[in-house]
Amino acid sequence: MENTGRKTLDLSRRPMPKQPAEVRVHNFAEVALGYTPELAMEEAVRCIQCKRPGCVDKCPVEINIPEFIKAIAEGDFQRGVQVLKSKNSLPSVCGRVCPQEEQCEGGCALLKKAGQIAIGRLERFLGDWEATQSERMMPEIAPSTGKRVAVVGGGPAGLTVAGDLVKQGHEVTIFEALHKIGGVLVYGIPEFRLPKNIVNREVEYLQNLGVKMVTDYVVGKTRTVDSFLEEYDAVFVGTGAGLPWFSEMPGNNLNGVYSANEYLTRFNLMKGYRFPLVPTPVKDHIRVAVIGGGNVAMDCARTALRMGAEVYIVYRRSREEMPARLEELENAEEEGVHFSYLTLPTRCIGDEYGWVKALECIRMELGEPDASGRRSPIPIQGSEFILPFDAVIHAIGNSPNPLIPQTTAGLEIGKRGNIVADPGTGKTSKERVWAGGDVVTGAATVILAMGAGRKAARSIHEYLMNPCEW
Numbered sequence: 432m433e434n435t436g437r438k439t440l441d442l443s444r445r446p447m448p449k450q451p452a453e454v455r456v457h458n459f460a461e462v463a464l465g466y467t468p469e470l471a472m473e474e475a476v477r478c479i480q481c482k483r484p485g486c487v488d489k490c491p492v493e494i495n496i497p498e499f500i501k502a503i504a505e506g507d508f509q510r511g512v513q514v515l516k517s518k519n520s521l522p523s524v525c526g527r528v529c530p531q532e533e534q535c536e537g538g539c540a541l542l543k544k545a546g547q548i549a550i551g552r553l554e555r556f557l558g559d560w561e562a563t564q565s566e567r568m569m570p571e572i573a574p575s576t577g578k579r580v581a582v583v584g585g586g587p588a589g590l591t592v593a594g595d596l597v598k599q600g601h602e603v604t605i606f607e608a609l610h611k612i613g614g615v616l617v618y619g620i621p622e623f624r625l626p627k628n629i630v631n632r633e634v635e636y637l638q639n640l641g642v643k644m645v646t647d648y649v650v651g652k653t654r655t656v657d658s659f660l661e662e663y664d665a666v667f668v669g670t671g672a673g674l675p676w677f678s679e680m681p682g683n684n685l686n687g688v689y690s691a692n693e694y695l696t697r698f699n700l701m702k703g704y705r706f707p708l709v710p711t712p713v714k715d716h717i718r719v720a721v722i723g724g725g726n727v728a729m730d731c732a733r734t735a736l737r738m739g740a741e742v743y744i745v746y747r748r749s750r751e752e753m754p755a756r757l758e759e760l761e762n763a764e765e766e767g768v769h770f771s772y773l774t775l776p777t778r779c780i781g782d783e784y785g786w787v788k789a790l791e792c793i794r795m796e797l798g799e800p801d802a803s804g805r806r807s808p809i810p811i812q813g814s815e816f817i818l819p820f821d822a823v824i825h826a827i828g829n830s831p832n833p834l835i836p837q838t839t840a841g842l843e844i845g846k847r848g849n850i851v852a853d854p855g856t857g858k859t860s861k862e863r864v865w866a867g868g869d870v871v872t873g874a875a876t877v878i879l880a881m882g883a884g885r886k887a888a889r890s891i892h893e894y895l896m897n898p899c900e901w
Contacts, residue, residue, distance in 0.1 A: 442546030445474040452765040456736055459622045459704050462762060463527070468508070471556040475503035477541075478548050485538030486550060491882025492525075492591070494518045496535055496550055503553055512561045512568055515554060520594035521587070521633045521881065523562070524616060526555025527625050529878040530756055562632055572641065573600035578895040581606060581663040583650045583835065586614020587877045588669035588868030590634070591884030592891070593642045599892050604643040604663075606654075611700060612644050614671050615869075615877070618700040619692070621730050623737070624759075627699070651834035656842075656864060664898075665863050665891050668850060669884065672829040672869035678722055682779025683825075687716070687787040691727045691826035698734050716740045716822040720790050722776055723826035724753040729760065731824045732768045742768050743818070747775040747795050747808040771818070773797070775810060779823055789819045829874040839864075849873055857887030865891055 448464040449455075455462050466474065478500045486496045495514055502511035515522050531537075531551035539547035561567055578601045582589045585607035593603045611617050613630045638644060650656065650670075659666050675690035677683050697703040701711040719735040721728050724746040732742045744763070746753065749772050753760060764770075771792070778791040794814035797806035836844045843851040843860035850859060850866040857865040867883030869875055 440479070440541065440544065440546065441477045442541065442544055444477075444546060444549050445470050445552075447549075447552055452762075452767070455623065456766045459737060461626050462623050465559055466552055466556045468506075468556075468560070471503050471553060472506060474549050475500045475553055477546070478504065479540060481540050485540060486535040486548075487538075489538035490535045491878050492519050492885050494535075494554075499557065500548065500550070500553055503557065508557060508560050509568070511557045515557050516568065516570065518885075519554075519881070520637060521558075521590065522554050523558030523629045524587075524625065524633055525878055525881070526551050526553075526558055527629070528616075528620055528876075530876055532756070532758075534878065567636065567639075569639065570598055572598055575602070576600040576895060578602065578665075579663045580604075580665045580667065580891060580895075581659040582667045582669065583656065583659075584608075584614060584669035584671060584868075584870070585612035585634075585644065585646075586669055586671045586868060586880065587616065588671075588870075588880040588884040588887075589614070589667065590637060591881040592667045592669065592865075592867070592888045594637050594640060595885060595888035596891060597637070597641045601892070601895060602643075603641075604645060606648045606650055607644065607646045608649045608670075609700065610646050612646065614669075618696045619727070619730070621695065621699055621734050622704075623733065624730065649834070651838040656835060656839045656861075660863055664895055665865065667857070667884075667887055667891065668835055668859075668864065668866040668870060669868045669880070670832055670835055670870045671880075672874040673832045674830040674848070675825065676828045676830065677825045678776055678827060680776060680778050682781060682787065685779050685781040685787040686785050687714070687822045688779055689822065689824045691721075691723070691731050691824055692829065694731055694824050695727070695734065704734075704738065713738070714822075718820045719743070719822040719824065720745050720776070720818065720820040721824045721826055722746075723828075724748065724755055725826065725828075726755050726759055728826035729755050729763050729768075731826050733763055733766060735822070735824070736766055736768055740822070743771050743820075744768060745771045745774050745776055745790070745792065745818075747773065748805060749773060749797065752797075752805040773808065775808065776823075777815070780817070786821065787823055788821060789817050790823055791815060791817050829869070831870045831873070835870070847873060852887075854883075855886060856890035857883060858890060863894075 499511040499514040582605045675692045702709040703711040703713040719740045721732045773795040780789040782788045794811045795808040801807045841861045852866040857867040865887040868880035
């Protein structure tokens with residue numbers, strides 16, 4: 432506690448209850464257990480209700496954060512849900528996977544005293560509390576405008592666009608290439624971090640609002656964007672970044688070498704961890720190397736660990752430069768993932784049967800900061816060494832799938848295959864086509880994709896209601 436002369440500040444952030452590490456490494460159940468109502472109210476009371484809340488300024492989807500926190504503090508959870516869902520249709524998702532420490536919590540006034548409010552945990556609490564109620568709050572839907580919008584891609588950006596536009600009276604249909612709606616929420620993020628019943632619940636909410644959803648529909652193959660424009664008044668492209676990157680080194684074609692996309696999709700969307708109860712076989716590996724240092728690398732490593740492997744994250748910089756969320760890094764450390772810092776893989780080595788058996792690496796040292804602000808890794812000559820592994824997972828990033836750009840004339844494309852779109856509106860170079868999320872920015876966060884979806888939805892609505900002004 433700290434007495435400021437006006438109000439005693441409670442700087443003790445309430446910890447998140449979670450499964451013990453020695454228990455959770457043997458299951459795929461969610462690690463974080465969530466706040467109880469009592470804990471949520473204790474945490475919410477700590478908010479000092481700033482007159483100029485920095486948390487709101489840093490929220491990509493513009494949530495009135497002090498207002499929903501105040502409602503929790505007063506025990507009025509229903510009002511808190513109303514405030515929250517007026518801006519965010521996926522609160523249980525965002526409360527679990529968004530990097531709040533870099534966004535809303537990074538603008539908290541208490542941060543100066545190392546006591547910022549656990550905004551993400553409170554958001555998750557409200558979303559989960561609503562799910563326990565007999566009836567879910569449904570927002571008012573505007574009268575039908577007669578306008579139709581096609582949304583290509585059922586990930587966070589597409590879901591946000593669909594939710595915002597359907598509430599404004601437009602007819603919205605999502606076209607998703609996979610057999611389930613959710614994008615990275617269903618194929619990329621593990622069950623122990625984001626249970627799929629949570630995603631299903633949020634998707635059902637949008638369906639109840641009136642959003643139509645079509646799965647197993649590959650736009651660019653089944654149908655083109657141009658053909659949609661003949662039937663729909665506007666098209667939003669939110670196809671994400673599903674094209675994996677690999678470290679450029681020999682041996683990537685060996686058996687046992689995976690992209691993070693393939694590895695995580697097998698376990699998440701296809702439920703491989705439940706084999707043989709599901710028809711998705713996965714190979715049991717003994718020693719797994721995960722190349723990379725972001726959240727996806729942590730997801731791969733913690734998944735492999737739960738499948739019984741000894742797991743090493745191989746990262747060319749030090750712990751301080753890792754882009755992964757601190758919470759995810761600490762969870763991986765608690766669970767027993769090993770870390771090979773300042774290590775650069777240079778070659779996958781195979782056995783006589785074509786399976787990977789080892790990873791050749793070289794030691795690194797840190798030089799001057801690069802364009803990202805992180806210190807550049809420099810190889811130490813003569814420091815090569817070999818580590819035995821029977822699986823190697825590349826988790827170093829993704830690019831947008833080229834299918835839409837290749838089949839859509841008049842769409843400006845960036846150097847990395849991303850669709851070029853106005854950052855404030857999502858408008859592309861092609862008339863009546865908007866885009867947002869990872870297909871524009873490259874692989875980023877769920878909440879940034881949702882923020883882009885919100886901006887695009889606002890722009891699309893303005894166009895649909897006043898097309899002559901465009």
